[in-house]
Amino acid sequence: LTRGEIKDSKVILARLPGETPPEVISNASFQEGGSRIVRILGIGACLFLVFAGVMIYIGLRKQARDAKEKETSGSSDDA
Secondary structure (H helix, E strand, O other): OOEEEEEOOEEEEEOOOOOOOOOOOOHHHHHHHHHHHHHHHHHHHHHHHHHHHHHHHHHHHHHHHHHHHHHHHHHHHHO
């Protein structure tokens, strides 16, 4: 599109040969934006995986601690 205008309450969009469209996005800027999105999503995924790993680690340590406490409390009742 190179032109857009309103005539008689109608929107007219036109592309005139030889006229350069305003604010054309180049391939380089398009690829730069795409790589930025991929980088942001990658960093977000890594942060999520680190968070999930820490939560699993904390949960496993708590389970082990609870099992150890049960084991020690159960043996003291028998003595």
